[in-house]
Amino acid sequence: MSITINGKEIDVAANETVLQTARRAGIDIPHLCSLDWAPSPSASCRLCVVEVEGLPRLQTSCSLEARDGMSVQTHTPRILKARRAILELLIASHPQDCLTCVRAGGCELAVLAGDLGVRERRYVGAVKEHPIDISSPSLWRDPNKCVLCGRCVTMCHSVQGIGAIDFVGRGFQTRVAPGFSVGLNVSDCVYCGQCARVCPTGAIVERSHVEGVVAALADPDTVVVAQVAPAVPATLLERRTKTQDVHTMLERLAGALKHVGFDAVFDTSFAADVTVMEEATELLERIQDNGVLPMFTSCSPAWVHFVETHRPDLIPHLSTCKSPQQMAGALIKEIYPAYAGLGDKRLVVVSIMPCTAKKFEAQEQTGVDYVLTTRELDALWGRFGVDLAHFAEPAPLDAPFAQASGAGRLFAGSGGVMEAAVRTAHKLVTGHELEGGPRVNEARGSEGARHFTIAAAGVDLNLAVVNGLGRLQETLDDLLAGDPPVHFVEVMSCPGGCVGGGGQPYDTDGDAVHERLERLYDADKRSSLRTSHDNADVRALYEDVLGRPLGEVAHRLLHREYVDRRPAVDSVSV
Amino acid sequence: MATADEIIAARGELTREQLIPLLQEIQEAEGFVSQAAMSRLAEALRTPVSRVYGVATFYNQFRFAPLGEHVIQVCRGTACHVKESLALAQHLKRRLKLRDDGSSADGRFTIISVACLGACSIAPVIKLDGEFYGHLTVERLDALLDEVEAGAEAAA
Numbered sequence: 198m199s200i201t202i203n204g205k206e207i208d209v210a211a212n213e214t215v216l217q218t219a220r221r222a223g224i225d226i227p228h229l230c231s232l233d234w235a236p237s238p239s240a241s242c243r244l245c246v247v248e249v250e251g252l253p254r255l256q257t258s259c260s261l262e263a264r265d266g267m268s269v270q271t272h273t274p275r276i277l278k279a280r281r282a283i284l285e286l287l288i289a290s291h292p293q294d295c296l297t298c299v300r301a302g303g304c305e306l307a308v309l310a311g312d313l314g315v316r317e318r319r320y321v322g323a324v325k326e327h328p329i330d331i332s333s334p335s336l337w338r339d340p341n342k343c344v345l346c347g348r349c350v351t352m353c354h355s356v357q358g359i360g361a362i363d364f365v366g367r368g369f370q371t372r373v374a375p376g377f378s379v380g381l382n383v384s385d386c387v388y389c390g391q392c393a394r395v396c397p398t399g400a401i402v403e404r405s406h407v408e409g410v411v412a413a414l415a416d417p418d419t420v421v422v423a424q425v426a427p428a429v430p431a432t433l434l435e436r437r438t439k440t441q442d443v444h445t446m447l448e449r450l451a452g453a454l455k456h457v458g459f460d461a462v463f464d465t466s467f468a469a470d471v472t473v474m475e476e477a478t479e480l481l482e483r484i485q486d487n488g489v490l491p492m493f494t495s496c497s498p499a500w501v502h503f504v505e506t507h508r509p510d511l512i513p514h515l516s517t518c519k520s521p522q523q524m525a526g527a528l529i530k531e532i533y534p535a536y537a538g539l540g541d542k543r544l545v546v547v548s549i550m551p552c553t554a555k556k557f558e559a560q561e562q563t564g565v566d567y568v569l570t571t572r573e574l575d576a577l578w579g580r581f582g583v584d585l586a587h588f589a590e591p592a593p594l595d596a597p598f599a600q601a602s603g604a605g606r607l608f609a610g611s612g613g614v615m616e617a618a619v620r621t622a623h624k625l626v627t628g629h630e631l632e633g634g635p636r637v638n639e640a641r642g643s644e645g646a647r648h649f650t651i652a653a654a655g656v657d658l659n660l661a662v663v664n665g666l667g668r669l670q671e672t673l674d675d676l677l678a679g680d681p682p683v684h685f686v687e688v689m690s691c692p693g694g695c696v697g698g699g700g701q702p703y704d705t706d707g708d709a710v711h712e713r714l715e716r717l718y719d720a721d722k723r724s725s726l727r728t729s730h731d732n733a734d735v736r737a738l739y740e741d742v743l744g745r746p747l748g749e750v751a752h753r754l755l756h757r758e759y760v761d762r763r764p765a766v767d768s769v770s771v
Numbered sequence: 772m773a774t775a776d777e778i779i780a781a782r783g784e785l786t787r788e789q790l791i792p793l794l795q796e797i798q799e800a801e802g803f804v805s806q807a808a809m810s811r812l813a814e815a816l817r818t819p820v821s822r823v824y825g826v827a828t829f830y831n832q833f834r835f836a837p838l839g840e841h842v843i844q845v846c847r848g849t850a851c852h853v854k855e856s857l858a859l860a861q862h863l864k865r866r867l868k869l870r871d872d873g874s875s876a877d878g879r880f881t882i883i884s885v886a887c888l889g890a891c892s893i894a895p896v897i898k899l900d901g902e903f904y905g906h907l908t909v910e911r912l913d914a915l916l917d918e919v920e921a922g923a924e925a926a927a
């Protein structure tokens with residue numbers, strides 16, 4: 198099967214839209230309302246119009262299936278004129294604060310205006326006056342900057358299955374907002390940030406912590422340390438850095454962070470190793486003592502928030518382990534001041550995360566003071582003049598939490614917590630490592646829900662990995678009613694896991710997520726340390742401070758409680 | 772009168788196509804669509820609250836706050852416009868300290884703008900609690916409101 202685009206014949210894949218075929222052939226058709234991985238549900242922006250031979254009217258290529266023999270033109274004068282007219286209307290009522298907008302320099306709308314040759318505003322429309330919503334600890338919304346493309350609505354409803362926001366009102370008053378136009382903080386939102394990741398403008402952005410971090414760095418009486426989540430180096434490798442190795446990238450990142458004033462840099466994967474010790478032990482205890490099963494992972498704060506706000510009945514199923522971010526924070530605050538002899542200096546912990554929900558988590562718990570998303574790092578580099586692509590001064594990760602296993606790195610991808618936990622659970626149950634090597638193929642992959650069984654010392658562990666909150670809701674009933682009963686379920690809120698998190702670089706195609714996953718697998722493969730329980734720093738930590746997994750000290754530092762956050766029913770009545 | 776819960780229950784098996792008819796029926800029964808009613812509807816239809824609210828706000832026919840004791844429909848049709856119905860609407864807004872939801876600050880009056888009341892011959896016209904009042908001026912409107920308010924006090 199093939200179609201002709203601008204006179205060139207191009208093979209088409211099954212169920213592909215003309216927009217997608219063209220993209221594979223290196224032809225970029227502008228599009229706002231569609232996402233590259235999902236057919237456009239609305240085909241409403243009409244920027245993607247093309248001419249199709251035999252059809253008199255322009256067609257929207259995002260909703261046009263590529264059919265064998267079709268002949269398409271993508272950039273004729275007629276099309277260019279139509280697109281330009283659309284864009285001119287789109288920006289007629291757009292706010293005029295582009296210079297100071299968070300998206301300055303990276304705004305899709307501004308780039309489109311340039312591409313389409315819109316270099317002056319010929320129409321000036323009425324000014325929108327929607328209130329800005331800064332109620333959420335994770336995300337800020339400025340509906341005045343919204344172009345009503347609907348991508349966020351697609352992500353929230355169709356991909357994440359939450360549906361916290363939707364189009365509200367009509368005509369000039371149309372806006373995207375939560376139900377009843379309340380603030381995000383009291384809506385159904387779980388703070389996953391998938392809406393922000395795809396917004397073409399500054400209408401939904403993370404709540405920035407950059408200024409707080411810069412102020413802490415400037416204070417001579419404050420010691421500022423960072424912890425870096427494994428998804429972050431796996432992502433920064435996209436920046437024309439000459440290495441493709443996650444660990445090398447992490448050390449370079451540590452070098453750059455120290456250059457801008459951080460006193461120490463830790464690897465959140467270390468805390469992931471600790472999480473594995475605690476969580477695997479908790480799982481085995483629940484199985485032994487007839488505890489509540491299946492046990493669900495608790496690393497993904499948007500998932501935890503989903504349980505607390507939408508399904509508090511599942512709270513007993515959540516592992517009591519804090520997330521690796523909070524375990525790292527708690528350990529740093531407990532141990533580092535004495536270890537590094539900080540005296541009466543203030544200690545500030547900054548975590549660098551692919552996630553917006555982690556900002557909410559940081560507000561609720563005490564381990565972390567500021568959370569910078571992968572995207573916000575750019576603001577930091579900008580402030581201090583760091584060119585990460587050329588910055589080649591690596592620094593080793595800092596003691597006493599310097600070492601991390603390949604298993605801990607895998608936490609950044611869907612299936613990774615499961616794989617790491619299986620490696621260690623097998624060892625705890627049988628006393629020896631997985632036969633056939635540490636790789637757990639069944640946990641890998643990108644399907645929505647993956648079920649598998651691992652036999653360990655006569656016990657069959659029934660396991661499941663759920664990739665994304667949208668898929669979770671399709672499979673939740675099966676998981677709870679599983680026959681044979683399911684023991685352990687990994688849930689990551691974002692598609693692909695943390696590497697596809699809501700704080701990751703803006704992105705409308707899912708491709709980069711797969712590459713990041715591959716880099717994590719590669720990092721694990723090349724690591725000389727593949728299992729959390731063999732991490733010497735983790736062992737030392739248990740010997741010196743924690744005692745044993747689930748022990749008293751571990752319980753105080755590494756475990757948590759949950760609360761039912763459902764709004765009282767009466768609070769929504771008028 | 773049937774409550775939102777009863778209306779929803781009466782329908783039995785529900786599909787999302789029934790959202791708009793249900794909203795209409797609830798408004799008919801309760802005078803407006805409350806957030807509680809929309810939340811119930813969302814639950815019953817297994818659809819997010821944001822979708823129910825989004826659909827409801829797309830149509831002008833739905834109200835989201837209860838009606839006041841007295842309902843004033845102000846005609847904004849062409850004939851009335853020419854006879855300065857805008858001045859009447861603005862006066863009502865000032866005198867009654869109208870809130871965003873269209874009701875007076877004390878909640879006793881609700882003002883609804885209407886495309887045309889079909890009484891162009893007596894423009895500018897309003898309908899107060901179902902009665903037409905034509906050939907209005909700001910002064911006559913004031914007198915009318917004074918009367919309504921006095922009547923309420925006398926009854927009290």
Ligand code: SF4
Pocket residue numbers: 336349352353357359360361362385386387388389390391392393
């Ligand atoms: S953060 Fe997630 S749940 Fe909240 S509005 Fe965005 S996509 Fe929806």
Ligand code: SF4
Pocket residue numbers: 342343344345346347348349350373392395396397398400401
């Ligand atoms: S908030 Fe952003 S993604 Fe959502 S409709 Fe507006 S412009 Fe599109």
Ligand code: FES
Pocket residue numbers: 227228229230231237239240241242243244245246257258259260
């Ligand atoms: S991208 Fe096709 S109509 Fe918007």
